[in-house]
Amino acid sequence: MSQHVVVIGAVALGPKAACRFKRLEPGSRVTMLDESDVISYGGCGIPYYVSGEVADEQELRTTSFHMVRDVQFFKDVKGVDVMPRTRAVEIDRDARKVKYKNLATGESGELEYDQLVIATGATPRKLNLPGEDLKGVHYVSNPHDAVAIKEAIAKGEVNNAVVVGAGFIGLEMAEAFTDLWGVDTTVFEIFDQIMPRLVSPEMARMTQEHMEEQGVQFHLGETVKALEGDGRVQRVVTDKRTVEAECVIISVGVVPNDGLARDAGLECNERGGIVVDETMRTTDPAIFSGGDCVVVKNLVTGQPAFLPLGSMANRQGRVVGDNLAGGSSKFDGVLGSFVVKTFETSLAGTGLSLESAKAAGLDAASVLLVSLDRAHFYPSKDLMTLELVYEKGTRKVLGIQGFGNAGDAMVGRINAVAAAMKFGLTIDELSTMELAYAPPFSSAMDVLNSVANMADNAERGLNRGVGPEGFEKLWEQRDSGDYCFLDCREAPDAEPLMEKHPEHWCNIPQGEIYKRFSEIPEDKTVVLVCNTGARAYEAQVMLDHKGVKDAVTIRGGMAALKKWGMDV
Incomplete structure (x- = not known):
């Protein structure tokens, strides 16, 4: 039976759900509304447009066969009606109506629905800093931001840029400024590592080290206090320094847009995000939701997870489209890839x-x-x-x-x-x-x-080791006399460090451990080092066989220490 599906939001999940449903039920009607005049774009591609790797902003809004996904495209090609510059202001669940306001004309109206999809996405988190509304301060949340940033750089208005936040978007924007445009770029992160909670300190520092080699400056454990300028941003003030900047990117996460759902009485997570089940249904069986405005299950912990990614929104959109048409598709959760x-x-x-x-x-x-x-x-x-x-x-x-x-x-x-x-x-x-x-x-x-x-x-207790951070702590104690740093590589590789640290660094190639066993001190912890850790592990096994249990390998070896930025 023909039905009317209303979709609130037209960026990622909304269009995917709408188009999937129309393919399954061509005779039904779909109306999609969005506050913006730009719809169905690849937001994750914005840093690559700014960098110049994507030449035209319009490419973020095209299909793989080069058709622009605009209002007319959805009408002619997909059979979906789109109402741009239209804000959904209220959901009347009893009457199954969405009340809306046209932001261009100011006119209000109502849409009746049989089923509803809430795809309201998320809003960049603001820091509420003094000067946050200055010209040149951006959040990189839509193509309009991207165009403004790139135009300012192309006009020569930006010599120094500051990125606040060292997560996905922050790192990508730092590369975009530095790589193609040669803009002096500084990244501030309130945590003591980049990509906090997502990777270990070792992995974070390796990535940071590489980016610093390319010219990006990082200041970790630092809090931005204010943005200053006369009409346009000129300086960033932190709790430790002041840095010049004609462009500032604030990238400190996003907040799910769940207000419309909350006001309608739908269950939402206490920390933000609409609650849905595996079919992407909300607590109202006639209303689905997905994308950046929902929480789903973390498949490792079993706990609610908020993961605002375009790839996830598209996968969820297909599930929603299936189930709008009476299907039983499921989205079981996320790992956080x-x-x-x-x-x-x-x-x-x-x-x-x-x-x-x-x-x-x-x-x-x-x-x-x-x-x-x-x-x-x-x-x-x-x-x-x-x-x-x-x-x-x-x-x-x-x-x-x-x-x-x-x-x-x-x-x-x-x-x-x-x-x-x-x-x-x-x-x-x-x-x-x-x-x-x-x-x-x-x-x-x-x-x-x-x-x-x-x-x-x-x-099994066979490989007892530490990573670069653990090695650094051991190396700091080298004058204590408690450690013997044993290089298991061949002599030519070990000689430079033996000459530099004759009192601490010694060399016995892994293949000579047994015949030179008497040279290994019995009263010290033996720290085994090689290029990548493989020979150090072999040496540890040999020492175990000889009864030496107080030995530790450096996992990743000299290669990891180099990537980590440690000069022994």
Whole structure:
């Protein structure tokens, strides 16, 4: 039977749900309204438009076959009526009506619905700082922001930029300013690392180190107090310094737009976000919701999660479209998969970081591996860093984060783990996971298999190690006389550090451990170091065999220390 579906919101989930439903029920009517005059755009592409990698803002609003997704497109191609510049002001659930106001004309009206979709998205979080309304202060929430930023840069009005917040958008915008335009860019983050809670301090510092090499400045653990200027922003004042800036990006997260749903009496999470079930229904069976305005289940912790990502909104939109037409599709929850490009590298992850896992009350541990992303003899090989988080005892994989080049190799590994984690992946299953192999693409023992093997060895007590941060703490105590830093590489690799630190750094290649065992001091903790950690682990096994249990490996080895920015 023909029905009328009203969709509030026309950016990501709204259009996806509307179009999916129309394909399933061509005879039904769909009306979509949105406050903006620009609809159905790829907001995640905004930093790449600012950087120049996407040449035209309109490309963010086109289909893969180059048609602009505007009002006429939805009318002619999709059979969906769109009301732009129209705000939904009230939902009357008893009468099944949406009251609206046209922002261009001021006129009000009502739309009757059989079923309703709330896709109101989220609003950038404001800091309510003095000067936050100055010209040149942006939130990067829509194409209008993107155009204004790029025009100002192109006109030569921006020599210095400040980014407040070192999350996804903050890092992408910092790259955009620096890479193509050569703008002096400073990032302020209130936490003591970039990408807080998403990755470990080691992974965060590796990414930061690379971005600093490209010219981006970071100030961590610093609070922005005010923005100053005469009509246009000129300075950013923090609790520690004042920095010049003609453009400021505030990227400190978003707040779900759940006000319309709350006012209508729909259940919402106490921390924000509309509550939906696996079918994306709200507590009113005639009303669906999804995208940046809802909370869903975290598949690792089982707790409510807020994850504002365009990819998730599109997947949920199909589920909503199916169920509007009487289907039974389900969206079971999220792991929190992400990837962010940082110049020639990328940082990605899925599931929980070690910090987040412990905060959730899980008995978690992690291992850090630096290994080649393809066969060691293949010319274009590169190092990839993976940190695997798992639950002790159950050996269940809780998350994985990776840092590597900006190609597909590293994010492909993260995606493989994400797909398997939904089914309760363990480190044993990851250890034997089947992955496509050819030397140009991977090693015979893939890096994913290797990081799982490392976790297995750690659980068995065979590989007892620390990462770069742990090594730094040990190195700070080198004058105590309690530690012997034993380089397990061949002599030519170890000699520079032996010459630099003759009292602390010694060398016995891993293959000579047994025959030179007498040289290893019995009264000190032996800190084993090699290029990536593999030979250090082998040396630890040999020392165990000889009865030396007070030995620790540096996971990731010298490669991890270098990426971390530590000059031994």
